[in-house]
Amino acid sequence: MNTLQTVDRALRLLALAQREPVVTLARAADELGVGTSVAHRLLATLEANGFMRRSLDGPGYRLGPAMTSARPAHADTDFTHLIQDDLLELQAATGETVEFAVLEGQAVRYIYGIASQHHMRIEARAGTILPAHTSACGRALLATLTTEQLRRIYPNEPLPQAVKTTTPTRTALEAELENVRRRGYARNVEETQPGIAALAQTLPTPQGYPPIAITISGPQARLCFTREDPRTPSETALTQALHQATQKMQAKLTSKLQH
Template identity: 30%
Template sequence: MSGSGDGTVGKALGVLDQVAGFGRPVRFSELLEQSDLPKATLYRLLQTLTNQGMVAYDPERGVYSPGMRLVRLAHAAWAQSSLAEVARPYLDRLSREAGETVHLAQLDGGHVLYVDKRNAADPVEMYSQSGKVGPAYCTGVGKAMLAHLPADDLTRVLKQQSFHRFTPATLPDEAALRAELAEIREHGYGFDREEHEPGIICVAVPILSGRGRCLGALSVTGTTTRTNLAELERLVPRIKAAAQAIAEEAQHWRFPDRPVEAEEER
């Protein structure tokens, strides 16, 4: 958590992550209990973050929470780096056509960031929410994105997977995951077979640029009580059409493909 390898900045960002990670205002004692930083260092970093507006402190309640400056930066990052804005109309249409929950996700390091979500007409409780981070190795959107990473990037990201067995269907190790990723690359879509949550299944498609760069993934999710993988698989052509439309619009707007030569000159 401390980010000691990146010096003071890394430590401060670690504290910021910790404050945000509680999902509620948090006391200093709670932060200290979970921190590997000395008490004086943690307090000093919290003071700096508070002075910079990245963290807010409520003296009456004695609690810390994310500051308004962080909120402004988050909104700017969301607008400039997220697929959510360009994808919105396509998610709306796919949600109406599928009648099930639709997810839009992007990779955040070795994890899945749920960027946007459309609930089914009859919504069900599930882990995924916009802005929430989940595992990549046992979710449909995660596997769809992993399958289309360059080899070196995939190797790096796989080292970050925990392979915790959430359910009996969770893939147990890297070898099993790599075998499934090969199938996903071949077919252009993948499944979540109750691998993260019991009773929750999905079919997922990568969002790929014209050069094959993975921008994100799109999925339709349902429950085993009202659908099955074969029914979800029938939606693949519609999901692929939505993914392609999102990719085309995103490339022209925010995620243009650069020639290799241009990347090398940077």
């Protein structure tokens, strides 16, 4: 196999991994029209150089840390496998809908969620995209950025908004993100949708993986949050449960993803 052919096949494997979350050995061999031994050597070489990594939730390979900037932020769906039990525990402890999301430019994308069992509830929104500057999970993730990074995402002072929000401008958003850092979590009281309130906290991930945000949401009629005072009994209780859950999830991710 000559050098140009090897490069061509390696690039085709990387393109395949961008289209499909997990690439098995058989799938790689089929894509390239080669035997599994050839496909294995190529995958092993890409893995050794950080372009691919072994999947954590079954056989196969995913894009590696060297390709972080090239893969969709929501490609790391194996996070679901790792923290699903903890999300179930959090949902049971709070009684409200719990989800996790990733940042995609000026938006957040919900990846996975578990809906509340209450009759009046927020349904899980996997695949839903919301404005980052108005949502709790978006604010939690934006708060991890530097001022320079934030201003690259929002180059203009006025910010787009579909509903009345406390952060209509970049200046207001920057002030709110300081509050998020001080509190340790983000909140949203009927800013993405009337009648819905939410809390969110970032879940730091090992180097090479995008940070994610864990969020708890429910009907404002039951949660009774106020925009002025974050110390209501319901918000205090939910914040404590969220903090404990994210600490547990972080320890699990660190253990699994660094070994």
